[in-house]
Amino acid sequence: EAQVTQNPRYLITVTGKKLTVTCSQNMNHEYMSWYRQDPGLGLRQIYYSMNVEVTDKGDVPEGYKVSRKEKRNFPLILESPSPNQTSLYFCASSPSKGGNQPQHFGDGTRLSIL
Amino acid sequence: DQQVKQNSPSLSVQEGRISILNCDYTNSMFDYFLWYKKYPAEGPTFLISISSIKDKNEDGRFTVFLNKSAKHLSLHIVPSQPGDSAVYFCAVNFGNEKLTFGTGTRLTIIP
Numbered sequence: 001e002a003q004v005t006q007n008p009r010y011l012i013t014v015t016g017k018k019l020t021v022t023c024s025q026n027m028n029h030e031y032m033s034w035y036r037q038d039p040g041l042g043l044r045q046i047y048y049s050m051n052v053e054v055t056d057k058g059d060v061p062e063g064y065k066v067s068r069k070e071k072r073n074f075p076l077i078l079e080s081p082s083p084n085q086t087s088l089y090f091c092a093s094s095p096s097k098g099g100n101q102p103q104h105f106g107d108g109t110r111l112s113i114l
Numbered sequence: 115d116q117q118v119k120q121n122s123p124s125l126s127v128q129e130g131r132i133s134i135l136n137c138d139y140t141n142s143m144f145d146y147f148l149w150y151k152k153y154p155a156e157g158p159t160f161l162i163s164i165s166s167i168k169d170k171n172e173d174g175r176f177t178v179f180l181n182k183s184a185k186h187l188s189l190h191i192v193p194s195q196p197g198d199s200a201v202y203f204c205a206v207n208f209g210n211e212k213l214t215f216g217t218g219t220r221l222t223i224i225p
Binding site: 004031033035040041042043044045048050056058059090092100102103104105106107108 | 158218
């Protein structure tokens with residue numbers, strides 16, 4: 001089954017404790033992206049990657065890191081999480097350029113930073 | 115500044131009637147527009163799209179209309195069904211590699 005898989009689905013942690021949210025897709029997609037969803041703000045893009053070893057900032061990249069060492073994986077790293085990063089996070093992928101191709105989304109990761 | 119606005123946070127429609135969801139955007143040059151649907155505890159799923167060279171695209175019960183002069187996008191669902199109850203996001207590609215999403219409209223279909 002074609003899918004985007006995120007782990008963990010839920011996480012409660014404390015300020016400053018490094019965490020990684022993994023994202024994997026099995027569709028051989030080139031483009032991958034991370035979003036956060038907050039009430040009243042919709043989905044905002046954090047980082048995106050157009051191919052292996054190519055990443056770029058989205059609209060809200062501060063406090064996040066990503067890497068794209070393999071085509072299928074695109075982890076989101078919070079080196080020193082803070083309470084304002086409490087949010088619902090989505091990973092997405094599409095066959096090529098993100099803008100004109102429908103993106104496939106994972107089911108989300110709900111992060112709570114205390 | 116590229117913005118996408120969905121001014122109605124929620125909408126209730128009787129089953130069988132037409133649902134109309136609206137979206138406004140700014141700063142258009144080459145644009146591509148998409149609608150996504152989201153159920154609770156799931157990720158958004160792609161619904162329908164339209165490019166800026168068209169003014170209408172239809173897929174079954176779903177039709178998207180684009181008014182470029184007004185910078186306005188709308189999604190029509192007819193007839194509305196209970197399974198259409200979800201949050202709907204419009205998204206715009208302003209000619210770059212990113213999608214800018216609206217804030218979403220929660221649609222409730224009343225049986």
